[in-house]
Amino acid sequence: MEGMDHLAHERNKTEFDVDAMKIVWAGSRHAFELSDRMARLVASDPAFRKDDRTRLGRKGILRLTEEEAGQLRNFVDEPSFTDLHWGMFVPAIKGQGTDEQQQKWLPLAYKMQIIGCYAQTELGHGSNVQGLETTATFDPDTDEFVIHSPTLTSSKWWPGGLGKISTHAIVYARLITNGQEHGVHGFIVQLRSLDDHMPLPGITIGDIGMKFGNGAYNTMDNGVLKFDHIRIPRNQMLMRVLQVTREGKCVQSNVPRQLIYGTMVFVRQTIVADASTALSRAVCIATRYSAVRRQFGSQDGGMETQVIDYKTQQSRLFPLLASAYAFRFVGEWLKWLYMDVTQRLQAKDFSTLPEAHACTAGLKSLTTTATADAIEECRKLCGGHGYLCASGLPELFAVYVPACTYEGDNVVLLLQVARFLMKTDLLHCCCDVQRAEDWLKPGVVLEAFEARSARMCVACAKNLSKFENPEDGFAELSADLVEAAVAHCQLIVVSKFIDKLQQDIPGKGVKQQLQNLCYIYVVNLVHKYLGDFLSTGCITPKQASLANDQLRSLYSQIRPNAIALVDAFNYTDHYLGSVLGRSDGNVYPKLYEEAWKDPLNDSVVPDGYHEYVHPMLKQQLRNARL
Amino acid sequence: MEGMDHLAHERNKTEFDVDAMKIVWAGSRHAFELSDRMARLVASDPAFRKDDRTRLGRKGILRLTEEEAGQLRNFVDEPSFTDLHWGMFVPAIKGQGTDEQQQKWLPLAYKMQIIGCYAQTELGHGSNVQGLETTATFDPDTDEFVIHSPTLTSSKWWPGGLGKISTHAIVYARLITNGQEHGVHGFIVQLRSLDDHMPLPGITIGDIGMKFGNGAYNTMDNGVLKFDHIRIPRNQMLMRVLQVTREGKCVQSNVPRQLIYGTMVFVRQTIVADASTALSRAVCIATRYSAVRRQFGSQDGGMETQVIDYKTQQSRLFPLLASAYAFRFVGEWLKWLYMDVTQRLQAKDFSTLPEAHACTAGLKSLTTTATADAIEECRKLCGGHGYLCASGLPELFAVYVPACTYEGDNVVLLLQVARFLMKTDLLHCCCDVQRAEDWLKPGVVLEAFEARSARMCVACAKNLSKFENPEDGFAELSADLVEAAVAHCQLIVVSKFIDKLQQDIPGKGVKQQLQNLCYIYVVNLVHKYLGDFLSTGCITPKQASLANDQLRSLYSQIRPNAIALVDAFNYTDHYLGSVLGRSDGNVYPKLYEEAWKDPLNDSVVPDGYHEYVHPMLKQQLRNARL
Numbered sequence A, B: 001m002e003g004m005d006h007l008a009h010e011r012n013k014t015e016f017d018v019d020a021m022k023i024v025w026a027g028s029r030h031a032f033e034l035s036d037r038m039a040r041l042v043a044s045d046p047a048f049r050k051d052d053r054t055r056l057g058r059k060g061i062l063r064l065t066e067e068e069a070g071q072l073r074n075f076v077d078e079p080s081f082t083d084l085h086w087g088m089f090v091p092a093i094k095g096q097g098t099d100e101q102q103q104k105w106l107p108l109a110y111k112m113q114i115i116g117c118y119a120q121t122e123l124g125h126g127s128n129v130q131g132l133e134t135t136a137t138f139d140p141d142t143d144e145f146v147i148h149s150p151t152l153t154s155s156k157w158w159p160g161g162l163g164k165i166s167t168h169a170i171v172y173a174r175l176i177t178n179g180q181e182h183g184v185h186g187f188i189v190q191l192r193s194l195d196d197h198m199p200l201p202g203i204t205i206g207d208i209g210m211k212f213g214n215g216a217y218n219t220m221d222n223g224v225l226k227f228d229h230i231r232i233p234r235n236q237m238l239m240r241v242l243q244v245t246r247e248g249k250c251v252q253s254n255v256p257r258q259l260i261y262g263t264m265v266f267v268r269q270t271i272v273a274d275a276s277t278a279l280s281r282a283v284c285i286a287t288r289y290s291a292v293r294r295q296f297g298s299q300d301g302g303m304e305t306q307v308i309d310y311k312t313q314q315s316r317l318f319p320l321l322a323s324a325y326a327f328r329f330v331g332e333w334l335k336w337l338y339m340d341v342t343q344r345l346q347a348k349d350f351s352t353l354p355e356a357h358a359c360t361a362g363l364k365s366l367t368t369t370a371t372a373d374a375i376e377e378c379r380k381l382c383g384g385h386g387y388l389c390a391s392g393l394p395e396l397f398a399v400y401v402p403a404c405t406y407e408g409d410n411v412v413l414l415l416q417v418a419r420f421l422m423k424t425d426l427l428h429c430c431c432d433v434q435r436a437e438d439w440l441k442p443g444v445v446l447e448a449f450e451a452r453s454a455r456m457c458v459a460c461a462k463n464l465s466k467f468e469n470p471e472d473g474f475a476e477l478s479a480d481l482v483e484a485a486v487a488h489c490q491l492i493v494v495s496k497f498i499d500k501l502q503q504d505i506p507g508k509g510v511k512q513q514l515q516n517l518c519y520i521y522v523v524n525l526v527h528k529y530l531g532d533f534l535s536t537g538c539i540t541p542k543q544a545s546l547a548n549d550q551l552r553s554l555y556s557q558i559r560p561n562a563i564a565l566v567d568a569f570n571y572t573d574h575y576l577g578s579v580l581g582r583s584d585g586n587v588y589p590k591l592y593e594e595a596w597k598d599p600l601n602d603s604v605v606p607d608g609y610h611e612y613v614h615p616m617l618k619q620q621l622r623n624a625r626l
């Protein structure tokens, strides 16, 4: 069995050039080659072993992180304190620090002579950053800030890397000078001694405890932090935008505040890209296993039906496959948008920033919610075996879901999009579908999605206008507004996917497959959000029923290419970390092998048998049931 | 802070008699008093401690089970091998064993002198029971059956209690006598020595490894089992329905096969009841925390807004609260249905069995899917803190989700309902909503739900009729059929909730609250499945928009009673196992306290600091990033 490809019969059905698709997925030949080489390297090195993660205790889990610290970060497939060091600590200094501050701190951070985290959220405040309670009071006598946690709820809570590892933090606190408040700002604070790693006097630090899953996010030391009047020099406030003078006066610099939004656009754009990665990974596992798994339908002793051939399985799985591609392409576009905004900012053109900001916020929300749901659906698509950690899906879900919460709670973000939409002008149009095939016309589809989004906005705007106070209206109608925001974000994803299809895409059959995926994504949304489309009169019930017909036909067209389409993600078995998703489809023997590794199987007779089980069987235990 | 009720201001708003509601929820005063007494007992006994479960390794987790074995099972809040002993092993003998078999085996099982499990599923077959590969070949020479696992995929896989504890199993295997196959039947097989617990010769047993979550289902020893030609006496085949004679002839008994369905109806009815328990538990946590959590909206230094007052929070939370009640009442009805069917069966009246069977299958699917999704939504409703194990929600999700898979994969079950529906006669009608208040009329609502369900069925039937071979049609249209099945099951839940309201319900304001909950459940479904209602022409877009208005008004009405409505579940803090869901609302200090219990906080400087972190900071590590 070893070495044999149990999915060869599937791969033989492929109607397109998989290698060409791999390049489309990766974004470029160069990106493909780089990541392919790295992935193979990592897969072959025992230092990156991860199959035993769910069986380790909390201490064992965190230890792994440290071991791998200096190594190829991208391929260490787990959250780690270095994420926040590189992903938030360094960018915060870059974005909010003055030139001198950058010169002083960045080299230390780059060489990891200090390790930093990003300490914004508190026990009592997350979404509402302006409500943070930690104070930074300027003391003109000593030219220092006094950082203090005045209440229990002001304890910093959640920062990744804080609990056990970081030596420094960017701490967000309310600035107070001369008895006056000046809003929330960032401060560089040393937390631990660089000699013995002990917290400095007046600082209490700990880990906030276990999170969802076995391994999952528990490789990260999310932490708690309390300050008892800690003093830092004045020049450790990040002063690019606002400066505090020797006398304690606040002076606005000439750097526009909006620059800070740029960092947010950057981080969220990364999250959209990650969504497509996590989703494609889950889809890869579920698709391969659905082709391996057979259940029912055996006629006269022949093979049973592969579950991937059941229409219900297809109608659950293929839209997720299509979404993986859709999110990939909208992620590419966001990356471009970020670069465009950055260039404009440098040229002092802030005109596109509000839209870019709303776009990334909305797409962060849309793609992470969809991905979290999709991973769980993929787990269910694997039946009972999906519930085993060996399937890789439980941990993938557990490690992924906080993306719906961090960097902006998804509902709060949609409300921001809605606010932006209510300021925009809206247009009207109507749907022109007469036959099922008409659902495959880009113009027709775009019109329907534009009309739906626009009309939902208009309806909200109309209802809003009935309120005397617009804020009351916004609050009262916020559930409807969120739905309008979702419709808007889906329109973006759809239009970017359609844009992608206008490009020149080499490789036999590659474009045809992408076209099918695009319309599966589109028509499935029409079906799933049918209420929106019908109630706004964008389509008719007849057109809805044609959409359904078209969807079935698209599923049949994608079916023979399903395995090849997930092969195109080019994930190694090591990266997937799933017995069910093995590239060779050799699921059952490997599942069987895997079971014996559980610590419970160290002994045939379980620990505790003599104390508890034996006496019960021999009726020496008094309180057996009955 | 200790002893203070941080939710008193919420409880003061209550508009109904909570004690009376507690009795409605429990089902009767007697049921309330019993469970109340038990819950308090358990909460006060250290033997039932469960707060450290997520921090224990796999061995520590299973150990708990054994320790608590003989004790108050219902309040041991975790899966345990005794579940299968009492829930499947004993009922299987009762349902499928002959009188003699029952006389021999039941007393042993009742006294737990033997411990049994239910070994049906194999590595290769779950949903398709008829495809099981284990064989039971009759050997007339010795009057024995030879139980054998002919392939790797025929290994039993998943049975709870099998891995480490059970001494016996009901093993399902293909019966072969005189070279002929006679379908799949159950056999009582001894697995382990009653003296030293070693597996008997020819038997391989192990645990199948870690499952989703930290604690969760890992308290259960789901197992793997292989037979190498194991011999058991002929009288250990369960022969109530089919007998094998001394000569190896198969003789159908006069007991109707349908009796076996009765057991299935029983088990699934329990699962529906459990759904409402799990859902109410999650809702209780999310509701209380939403009243404690404040974020944004502070005006001139006053308190911030409780997040439960945001309409988006309400539109996500309150339908789940309503569902908890809806599932409770449909569960009560199912229990009645089961007793009714049982009585009829005894009187040889099989007329209601197919409908009862379809009903329970559909409701098992509907309620478990909705509950799994709802628990995760409740977790998200708690923002970042919901991601901590201390919230109780991650583990509740992880332990609950397999209910969507075991006792019948939820999609496979819906397909069975659809099959039943396609055999039924259908009726027509039309919706009569003119003002938002009309959505509160039972007759109007029922008509809309009946029409939607009926028309979706009719549409499916019409499309089916276009296929020459009905089986091909069923396969091709199965995604639509599943949607029709869901519509049918929702109709059942809605109509049972409305029935409940026709009863006499004592207690000030209790009925009013139940009415509000019922219509939140109903109108939210209309909103969520709007596409169904509109595309079948059951309601108009205008009526849909009135439904939305009504929903908002219902949310406002339920809001002041939200905390009291979850208090009515009467869950102890011990049972909830959630810092966020504490009855006194004293969340923050307790969350803070809880963090310090993580093993990582045993030492201030983490293990591994000297090996990994210190050398990196001091630049003695070569391959730091950059």
Ligand SMILES: Cc1cc2nc3c(=O)[nH]c(=O)nc-3n(C[C@H](O)[C@H](O)[C@H](O)COP(=O)(O)OP(=O)(O)OC[C@H]3O[C@@H](n4cnc5c(N)ncnc54)[C@H](O)[C@@H]3O)c2cc1C
Binding pocket: A084, A118, A119, A120, A121, A124, A125, A126, A127, A128, A157, A158, A159, A160, A217, A222, A402, A405, A406, A407, A408, A409, A410, A411, A412, A415, B293, B295, B296, B307, B310, B311, B312, B313, B380, B381, B382, B383, B384, B385, B387
């Ligand atoms: C794994 C993980 C890692 C993290 N890492 C870091 C880190 O490194 N550094 C750091 O500083 N923080 C970190 N955080 C914290 C994270 O940024 C916050 O949890 C996040 O911003 C959400 O805020 P919250 O928890 O206060 O949610 P809340 O705002 O309390 O949300 C609770 C509920 O209220 C609702 N709600 C809140 N406000 C509104 C509103 N105005 N209108 C309608 N509904 C509303 C939300 O939708 C949600 O349903 C991390 C969190 C997690 C889970």
Ligand SMILES: Cc1cc2nc3c(=O)[nH]c(=O)nc-3n(C[C@H](O)[C@H](O)[C@H](O)COP(=O)(O)OP(=O)(O)OC[C@H]3O[C@@H](n4cnc5c(N)ncnc54)[C@H](O)[C@@H]3O)c2cc1C
Binding pocket: A293, A295, A296, A307, A310, A311, A312, A313, A380, A381, A382, A383, A384, A385, A387, B084, B118, B119, B120, B121, B124, B125, B126, B127, B128, B157, B158, B159, B160, B217, B222, B402, B405, B406, B407, B408, B409, B410, B411, B412, B415
């Ligand atoms: C926690 C847990 C405890 C369990 N305990 C026990 C136990 O004590 N004893 C025991 O014997 N078993 C037990 N099981 C096994 C359980 O009963 C099976 O996993 C369950 O019946 C589902 O079957 P499966 O795993 O074969 O799923 P599959 O049938 O392989 O499902 C895979 C996918 O195929 C789809 N599919 C399958 N057939 C069809 C079809 N005809 N049409 C359309 N789609 C289809 C499903 O919808 C699903 O998406 C347990 C399982 C779990 C997770």
Ligand SMILES: [Ca+2]
Binding pocket: A064, A065, A068, A076, A078, A219
């Ligand atoms: Ca690691």
